[in-house]
Amino acid sequence: MIVNTNGTAKIRTRDLSLFYGQKKALHHITMETPGNRVTALIGPSGCGKSTFLRSLNRMNDLIDDVRIEGQVLIDDVDVYGRHVDVVELRKQVGMIFQKSNPFPKSVYENVAYGPKINGVRDRKKLDEIVETTLKRSALWNEVKDDLKKSAFALSGGQQQRLCIARALAVDPKVLLMDEPASALDPIATAKIEELIYELKENYTIVIVTHNMQQAARVSDYTAFFYLGELVELDETKKMFTSPDKKQTEDYITGRFG
Amino acid sequence: MTKLRRTLLGASVIWGTAIAAFSIVLVVLVVMGTIVVNGAGSLSLEFFTSPPTEGMTEGGIFPAIVGTALLVIIMSIAGIPVGTITAIYLSEYANQRSVLARSIRFAVNTLAGVPAIVFGLFGLGFFVQFVGAGLDQVFTGGAELQWAQPNILWASLTMAFLTLPVVIVSVEEAVKTVPQDLRAASLALGATKWQTIWNVVLPNSVTGILTGGILAVSRGAGEVAPILFTGAAYFLPQLPTNLSDQFMELGYHVYIMSTQSTNVEATRGIQYATTLVLLMLTFLLNFTAIFLRSRLRGRTVQA
Numbered sequence: 058m059i060v061n062t063n064g065t066a067k068i069r070t071r072d073l074s075l076f077y078g079q080k081k082a083l084h085h086i087t088m089e090t091p092g093n094r095v096t097a098l099i100g101p102s103g104c105g106k107s108t109f110l111r112s113l114n115r116m117n118d119l120i121d122d123v124r125i126e127g128q129v130l131i132d133d134v135d136v137y138g139r140h141v142d143v144v145e146l147r148k149q150v151g152m153i154f155q156k157s158n159p160f161p162k163s164v165y166e167n168v169a170y171g172p173k174i175n176g177v178r179d180r181k182k183l184d185e186i187v188e189t190t191l192k193r194s195a196l197w198n199e200v201k202d203d204l205k206k207s208a209f210a211l212s213g214g215q216q217q218r219l220c221i222a223r224a225l226a227v228d229p230k231v232l233l234m235d236e237p238a239s240a241l242d243p244i245a246t247a248k249i250e251e252l253i254y255e256l257k258e259n260y261t262i263v264i265v266t267h268n269m270q271q272a273a274r275v276s277d278y279t280a281f282f283y284l285g286e287l288v289e290l291d292e293t294k295k296m297f298t299s300p301d302k303k304q305t306e307d308y309i310t311g312r313f314g
Numbered sequence: 315m316t317k318l319r320r321t322l323l324g325a326s327v328i329w330g331t332a333i334a335a336f337s338i339v340l341v342v343l344v345v346m347g348t349i350v351v352n353g354a355g356s357l358s359l360e361f362f363t364s365p366p367t368e369g370m371t372e373g374g375i376f377p378a379i380v381g382t383a384l385l386v387i388i389m390s391i392a393g394i395p396v397g398t399i400t401a402i403y404l405s406e407y408a409n410q411r412s413v414l415a416r417s418i419r420f421a422v423n424t425l426a427g428v429p430a431i432v433f434g435l436f437g438l439g440f441f442v443q444f445v446g447a448g449l450d451q452v453f454t455g456g457a458e459l460q461w462a463q464p465n466i467l468w469a470s471l472t473m474a475f476l477t478l479p480v481v482i483v484s485v486e487e488a489v490k491t492v493p494q495d496l497r498a499a500s501l502a503l504g505a506t507k508w509q510t511i512w513n514v515v516l517p518n519s520v521t522g523i524l525t526g527g528i529l530a531v532s533r534g535a536g537e538v539a540p541i542l543f544t545g546a547a548y549f550l551p552q553l554p555t556n557l558s559d560q561f562m563e564l565g566y567h568v569y570i571m572s573t574q575s576t577n578v579e580a581t582r583g584i585q586y587a588t589t590l591v592l593l594m595l596t597f598l599l600n601f602t603a604i605f606l607r608s609r610l611r612g613r614t615v616q617a
Contacts, residue, residue: 148504
């Protein structure tokens with residue numbers, strides 16, 4: 058299932074299958090998403106969309122007994138290739154989690170964490186990275202007066218934007234978001250969605266969401282997963298008005314799921 | 315069963331458990347009371363700052379305090395890093411179902427159950443007679459007896475072995491309270507496993523490591539058997555200045571005063587006072603550990 062793209066195809070999978078022990082969680086997924094666009098992954102709970110997302114930056118490696126077949130290509134590099142350095146890969150492919158998970162450190166230290174572990178020691182350079190990424194994640198104005206304050210003192214929505222800033226600070230090409238707004242109130246959610254819209258200028262974004270309206274609002278492409286299979290992938294507009302598959306239509310219109 | 319019988323049964327269970335619990339408190343109070351009443355009179359500034367005199371019937375316990383402090387310090391320097399590293403390996407690296415991890419866990423649990431005197435004999439056999447004799451052989455060809463005799467280093471290392479399980483269990487518990495989310499956040503930023511442990515896991519388990527250390531110190535300070543053959547001295551006119559020196563120790567001091575003294579009756583007051591000092595030290599350490607642990611719990615609940 059391949060979308061006709063005009064930009065560069067940043068993420069492609071070929072015949073990707075994933076097993077938790079004996080249980081097959083993803084079935085032969087072949088797809089392609091364009092660069093600098095937002096692709097939403099939708100589908101009922103347990104359909105494999107989060108598993109799929111986590112296989113893009115190999116976070117599934119952390120779970121014992123996970124086996125993967127097929128390929129994931131990011132800019133034509135097979136991320137499961139033998140010579141791929143997982144640590145390098147995760148710098149290229151950032152991730153935002155469902156529950157905001159700032160470190161129990163200051164706002165500044167949270168953002169500076171990534172650059173620091175990459176060996177950036179220069180204070181000025183760090184200051185600069187912190188400022189640009191906080192601006193880019195639309196948090197700067199709210200925290201600039203007290204960067205030393207604990208990240209836990211921020212509101213839930215601010216914490217999630219801080220996590221986005223933290224991910225941006227290592228200069229990734231791709232951002233993976235696993236239901237980034239599911240724990241937030243509508244206003245904080247709107248801010249995150251606005252941010253996603255701005256970020257796609259510079260990043261390729263893949264977002265898992267349970268919220269149909271959200272998928273419709275923020276994404277350019279939508280992929281519908283069901284029982285570990287990719288049912289349909291198309292432009293969001295088409296998916297939400299006249300999907301090819303009946304299953305997709307049933308799910309989107311709320312007839313099941 | 316009639317209502318009366320149910321009520322009676324219920325009441326007797328409540329009273330039975332209450333009496334059992336109360337008797338434990340009572341025993342502690344009696345023990346503490348006896349020690350405080352008999353020992354407090356002998357406490358004075360001089361008692362803390364001067365060495366024993368007149369065949370230990372007069373004077374203070376200064377060398378024993380210093381010896382105990384040195385013992386637990388060297389023990390901590392040796393035991394806490396090893397225990398922390400083991401705990402990190404067990405909880406972060408080891409495959410929980412692997413034979414290696416299971417055997418380490420089994421060994422730690424076994425170690426925790428080994429009687430203290432066995433550690434003493436192990437220390438004598440391993441450190442004094444094997445490692446010490448080996449060192450002497452290497453340095454002086456066995457001509458001089460320096461390391462192949464009981465000393466503070468061997469005693470501390472023996473004690474470190476004894477307290478290792480305490481450290482391992484505390485640190486592992488603390489490491490487990492670090493949320494998985496934080497590890498994932500760090501790894502997703504391209505941090506290596508070690509960077510994640512060093513920058514995220516360890517800083518968030520400092521309280522646990524401290525608690526483990528304090529519990530180990532409090533356990534170590536209270537044990538006599540492990541140092542019996544490995545370094546404790548009956549009486550020394552001067553403080554230890556070298557790792558190969560012997561030392562005096564509070565618990566051991568009480569033991570020799572009550573069993574080896576030429577005039578046990580005359581040392582009675584000093585015995586009680588020394589025990590009181592030892593108890594206060596252990597209690598203080600335990601309370602610090604409890605305090606740190608409750609702070610640790612409070613923090614994880616918040617986060």
